Amino acid sequence: MELRAKPRADAARVLLAWLVLGVVAWRAAAGASEAWGELASRPARQHVRAFTTRPEVLVARQLGADVGILLALRAHAAGARELRLSFVPRPDALRALKRRTAMLSGYLYPTALLAWPHDPRARAAGGTPAPGREGFVLDLDSGRDYSRWPGCEVLAEGPDWKLLRLRPGSG
Amino acid sequence: MTLGPLALLSVVGIPLALGAALLRLQGIVPRTDRLAYLGWAWIQGALGVGLGLSAWLWVGAPLRAAWLAPAFLVVAGLTLALARRRVPVLEPRAEGRAFPRWERILFALAVAAMLAALADRILLASGWAVAASDEALIYASKAKVIFHAGDFGAEFRRGLALPGFVQHPDYPPLNPLLQVWVHAHAGEVVHVENRLPIQLFGPALVLVAAAALRRRARPGVAALFLVCIATLNFTEMSMRKAYADLLVAVGALVVWDLWQRHREDGERAWLRLLATSACLLVWSKNEGLLHVVAFGLAAGLPLLLRRRPEGRAALRTLAAWGVPLLASILYLAWFNAHFGVGNDLVASWTSLEAPPELETRGQGLTLERASQRVAPILASFARQVLRDPERSQGLLFLFLLLVLLDPPRAFARARAAFTVGLLIVQLGYLAVYLGTGWEIERHLATSLHRLVFHLLPAQGLWVCLYVAATLPRLASGRVDAPFLRSR
Numbered sequence: 001m002e003l004r005a006k007p008r009a010d011a012a013r014v015l016l017a018w019l020v021l022g023v024v025a026w027r028a029a030a031g032a033s034e035a036w037g038e039l040a041s042r043p044a045r046q047h048v049r050a051f052t053t054r055p056e057v058l059v060a061r062q063l064g065a066d067v068g069i070l071l072a073l074r075a076h077a078a079g080a081r082e083l084r085l086s087f088v089p090r091p092d093a094l095r096a097l098k099r100r101t102a103m104l105s106g107y108l109y110p111t112a113l114l115a116w117p118h119d120p121r122a123r124a125a126g127g128t129p130a131p132g133r134e135g136f137v138l139d140l141d142s143g144r145d146y147s148r149w150p151g152c153e154v155l156a157e158g159p160d161w162k163l164l165r166l167r168p169g170s171g
Numbered sequence: 172m173t174l175g176p177l178a179l180l181s182v183v184g185i186p187l188a189l190g191a192a193l194l195r196l197q198g199i200v201p202r203t204d205r206l207a208y209l210g211w212a213w214i215q216g217a218l219g220v221g222l223g224l225s226a227w228l229w230v231g232a233p234l235r236a237a238w239l240a241p242a243f244l245v246v247a248g249l250t251l252a253l254a255r256r257r258v259p260v261l262e263p264r265a266e267g268r269a270f271p272r273w274e275r276i277l278f279a280l281a282v283a284a285m286l287a288a289l290a291d292r293i294l295l296a297s298g299w300a301v302a303a304s305d306e307a308l309i310y311a312s313k314a315k316v317i318f319h320a321g322d323f324g325a326e327f328r329r330g331l332a333l334p335g336f337v338q339h340p341d342y343p344p345l346n347p348l349l350q351v352w353v354h355a356h357a358g359e360v361v362h363v364e365n366r367l368p369i370q371l372f373g374p375a376l377v378l379v380a381a382a383a384l385r386r387r388a389r390p391g392v393a394a395l396f397l398v399c400i401a402t403l404n405f406t407e408m409s410m411r412k413a414y415a416d417l418l419v420a421v422g423a424l425v426v427w428d429l430w431q432r433h434r435e436d437g438e439r440a441w442l443r444l445l446a447t448s449a450c451l452l453v454w455s456k457n458e459g460l461l462h463v464v465a466f467g468l469a470a471g472l473p474l475l476l477r478r479r480p481e482g483r484a485a486l487r488t489l490a491a492w493g494v495p496l497l498a499s500i501l502y503l504a505w506f507n508a509h510f511g512v513g514n515d516l517v518a519s520w521t522s523l524e525a526p527p528e529l530e531t532r533g534q535g536l537t538l539e540r541a542s543q544r545v546a547p548i549l550a551s552f553a554r555q556v557l558r559d560p561e562r563s564q565g566l567l568f569l570f571l572l573l574v575l576l577d578p579p580r581a582f583a584r585a586r587a588a589f590t591v592g593l594l595i596v597q598l599g600y601l602a603v604y605l606g607t608g609w610e611i612e613r614h615l616a617t618s619l620h621r622l623v624f625h626l627l628p629a630q631g632l633w634v635c636l637y638v639a640a641t642l643p644r645l646a647s648g649r650v651d652a653p654f655l656r657s658r
Contacts, residue, residue, distance in 0.1 A: 013577060017641035020569050020634060021392065027564040028395040031402030034561065035288050042295065050297030050363060055173050059362055062302035098335075103302050105336060106312060107362070110319040112333050 059107060065159065066100065069138065070107055072156035072163045077136045083108065084116040086139040097140070118142040137164045172297075174364050178356040181236060182367060185243050186352075189223075190216025192250040197447065197492075198261045198440040205263075206282070207382030210375040211444065214425065217368060218450050219243070221348040231322035236356040261440040268648030270390050278390035278397075282381045285401035289373040292410035296370070299411075300362040306412040308338045310369075314350035315360050331510055340512040343503055345454035346415040369413035376421045376628060377401050383428040383632050388639045388647055396635045399564040405624035416621045418455035422448065423462050423596075424628040427589050430470055431636070434585060435650045437481065439488045446492035450499050457514060458625060460500065461599045469592035516607055541605040548604045551615040555623045562620055563627055570630040573637050580637065589633055593626055 045052070060067040077083065087097060105113040120143055136155075139146075139162040146152045151167030174182065190212035194200070201208045223243060232238060301311045316330030316337055317323075331340045349368035354360050380400045384393035400406065409417035429445035432438065449466070452459030474486040507513060556568050574581045574590060581590045600622045607614050639646040 013580070013641050016573070016576060017638045020573065021395070021638055021642075021645070023565050023569060024395050024399055024634070024638075027560060027566075028398035028402075031561070031564060032284075032398050035402050035407070039288060039291055046298055047291060047294050050172060050294055053298065055300065055361065055363055058298065058300040059302075062300045099303065102308060102335070106302065106307050106315070109312070109315045109336070109360075110330070112336070115334070 063103060063107070066104060066161075068156075068158040069104060069161055069163070072158075073108060073111070073136075073138075076155040076163060076165075077111070080111050080136050082112050082114050082135055084135065084137045085113050086116045086118050086137050086142040086144050088142050089117040089119065113138075118144040134166045137166060138162075139164060172364065173357045173359070173361045174353070178236065179364070179367075181240050182353055182356055182364070183371065185240055185247075186216030186220045186368070187212050188216070189219040189243050189247045189250075190214065192247040192254065193219055193447070194444070196250055196254040196258060197443040198258050199444060200260050202263055203261045203440075204382050204386075206385065207379050210378035210382070210421075211425070211448070213371055213375040214379075214421065214448055214451055217345070217349060217372075218447075218454060219246075220352055220368075221345045221454055224348045224351060225344070228317065228321075228323050231324065234318065234321050234351070234355050235358065239352075239355055261438060264436065264649060267650075268389070274390040278381075278385065278394045281394035281397055282377065285377045285381075285397060286374050289370075289377065289401065289406075289410055292407060293367070293370045293373070296366060296411040297363050301365065301413070302362075304412060305338075305414055306366070309342055310346040310413055310415065311350060311362075311365060312337045313340065313342075313344065314347035314354065314365065317344075317347055317351050318354040318360055328510055331512060339515070340510070341457070341507045341514050342415070343454050343456060343459070344506075345418065345451070346413065350413070366413040369415070369417070370410050372417045372421050373406060373410050376406065376417065376424065379421065379425055379428065380628055380632070383424065384635050386432070386647060387632075387650055388635050389645050392635070392638065392645045393647075396631050399566060400628050400631045402561075403564055403566075403624065403627055404559075404562045405620065405627075414621070415455045416624055418451055419459050419462065419625045420628050422451035422455060422459060423625055424632060426452070426462070426466055427592065427629045428632060430466070431586075431589060431632075433485065434588075439485070442485060442488040443492045446489055446496055449493075449496050453496065453499050453503060458600070458622065462596055462625070463496065463500075465592045465595035465599065468595055470588040473588065516603065516609075544605050544607075544611050547611050547615060548601055551619050552601065555619060563623060564631075566627050566631045566634060567623060569634045573634065577637075580640065586633075586636060589629075589636075593629060593633065596626060 049058075059070070063070060073080075073083070085101060101113055116137070141160045146164060146166075149166050153165045153167070154162055155165055156163045172179075187209070193215040194208070194212055199208070199211065204211075220243065223246065224239070227234070227239065227242075301307050313331075316327060320327035320330060331337055346369055350365040352368060353365045357364070377397070377400075381393065381397050384396045387393075388396070405416065405420075408414075425448045426445055429441045429448065433441040433445070449463055452462045471486070471489060474482045474489070477483070555563060556571060570593070574594070580586075604611065604615060604619075639650075
C-alpha cells in the first residue's frame with residue numbers, strides 16, 4: 001500500500017509543479033507584455049525629459065498655478081523661518097488644502113508653514129486680533145480682515161492667494 | 172538635472188566602491204557570484220553610506236560631498252587593504268549542468284531586458300519632481316530636515332517637531348540618509364535625483380534575484396521567475412516613487428537566499444553576508460524588524476537548540492557578524508527615544524497622546540476590538556491572494572497553495588526555516604492589523620499591498636525551489652539534490 005501511495009504522491013507533486021510553472025509562465029508573459037506596452041506607448045520625449053527639462057520647470061509643473069506662491073516667497077520672503085498660513089477651516093475643503101500645503105511646504109522648507117485658521121463667525125462675534133502677530137502670511141482666500149494690522153503690506157498676490165507681511169507692533 | 176555627470180558618478184560609484192570593500196571583508200569578490208555581486212555591493216554600500224552619514228551628522232562635520240566622498244573612499248581603501256591581507260576569498264562553485272546556448276542567451280536577455288525596463292522607468296520618473304505621497308511626506312521631508320540642520324542637533328529636532336511636515340518621523344532613516352547623500356553632492360536640496368539611490372535597489376533586486384534563481388533552476392525557468400519578480404506592480408512603482416518598501420523586499424530576498432545558500436553548501440561566508448545584509452531590513456522600515464525576528468525564530472532558534480558542531484559553528488558566525496545588526500536595532504530605538512518620536516500604532520495601544528486622527532486611542536489591544544477586524548483583514552488578504560494578479564504575479568497564491576497542498580515538502584528539513592520564516596512574517600503582518608489604531612479599512616487599503624510586496628520576491632524564490640526540487644530536469648544542477656528535494 002505504502003509503496004503504491006508514494007509514486008502516486010510523487011506523480012501528484014510533479015503535476016502540481018508543472019501547473020505552478022504554467023502559472024508562472026503565464027504571469028511572466030503578462031508582466032513582460034504589460035511592461036513593454038506601457039513603455040512603448042509613451043512618447044520618446046517623456047523618456048528623456050529629465051535630461052531636457054530644468055528642475056525648476058519640473059517643480060513648477062507639480063505645483064501648477066501655485067508656482068506663483070513659490071516664486072513670490074522666494075522673491076520677498078527668502079530665508080524666513082516661518083510663514084503663517086491663513087485659511088478658513090472648512091471640513092469639506094480640508095483634504096484639498098492639506099494636499100496643496102503639503103506640496104508647498106515640501107518646496108519651502110526650511111521655511112515652516114504654520115496654520116493660522118480664520119473662522120469668520122468667531123471674528124464677527126467680536127474676536128480681537130491676536131496680539132503680537134508679525135512676519136509673513138500666506139492668505140488663501142480666508143477673508144481675514146487685515147485692516148486690523150495697520151502696517152500690513154501686500155507683497156504679492158495671485159488668483160486665490162496673497163503674500164503679506166505683518167510689521168512688528170502692528171498687531 | 173541639477174547634478175553633473177561627475178557628481179552622479181560619485182553618488183553611485185562611491186557606495187559601490189564601499190560596498191565592494193565591505194564584501195571583500197566578508198570574503199566575497201566578483202567571481203564568487205558574478206550576477207549577484209553588484210546587487211550585494213549596492214546593498215552593502217548603501218548601508219555603509221547610511222551608517223557613515225549618521226556618524227558624520229552626530230559629529231557635525233560639513234555636509235558636503237567634497238568632504239564626504241574622499242572620507243568614504245579612504246574607509247573603502249582601508250577596509251579593502253585589511254580584508255586582502257586577512258580574509259580568504261570564497262571561490263565560486265563548480266558550474267552545474269550544461270544547458271543549450273539558446274536557453275542561456277534567453278536568460279541573459281531576460282536579465283538585460285528587466286534591467287533596461289527598470290532603468291527606463293527611472294528615467295520616466297525623473298521627469299517628475301518629488302512632490303506628494305509618502306515619498307515626499309515621509310522620506311524626502313525627513314531628508315530635507317536632516318540636510319538643512321546639518322547635524323542631529325536642535326535644528327533637526329525642530330524640523331521633526333514641525334506639525335505635519337515629517338510624517339512618521341519614527342521610520343528608520345536609511346531612505347532619507349541616502350537622499351541626503353544626493354543633496355550633499357548638489358550642495359542644495361534637489362527634487363529629482365534624490366530618488367536615485369533608492370531606485371537603484373530595483374536593479375539590485377533584479378541582479379540578486381537572477382543569481383538566486385539561476386543557482387537553483389535552469390536558465391529558461393529562472394528567466395520566467397525573474398520576469399515575474401521584476402514586473403511586480405510594486406517593483407515598478409518603486410522606480411517611480413522612492414518608497415522604502417523595495418528595500419525591505421530586497422533585504423528579505425537576500426537574507427533567505429543566503430540562508431539557503433548556506434544550507435546547500437555549508438559556506439560560512441554566506442552567513443556573514445546574511446548577518447550584515449539583514450541590517451538593510453531594520454534601517455529601512457519598522458516592518459524590517461519583524462523580518463529579522465522571524466528569521467531568528469525560524470532559522471536561529473533551531474540552530475541554538477541543535478547540538479551538532481556544524482550548527483554551533485553556524486550560530487557562532489551569525490552571532491559574531493550579527494553584532495552590527497544588534498547595534499543597529501539598539502541605536503535606532505535609542506535614536507527615536509532621544510528625539511521623542513514613536514510608532515503611532517504602539518502609541519494607539521498605550522497612550523492618549525497618539526495622533527488625533529487615530530480611530531482609537533489608549534484603549535489597549537482588546538480582544539473585542541481585534542475580533543471585529545478578523546473579517547475585513549481576511550477579506551483584504553484574500554483579495555491580495557486571488558485578485559489583481561499583476562500585484563503579486565500569483566507568487567503569494569502559489570506559495571500558500573504549495574504550503575497547503577504539500578506540507579511534507581514545504582516543511583522538509585532543507586527548506587523548513589525558509590517556509591516558517593515567511594509564514595511568521597505573514598502572520599505577524601496580519602496580527603498588526605488586529606491591533607491597529609487606524610480605521611481598519613483605510614489602514615488595509617493604504618498598506619496591505621506594500622506588506623504583501625515585502626515578501627513576494629522571497630516567495631518567488633521559494634516557489635522556484637519547489638519547482639526545481641520536484642522537476643529535476645528543470646534544476647540547475649549546481650545545488651546538491653537533497654537540498655532541493657528535501658528529506
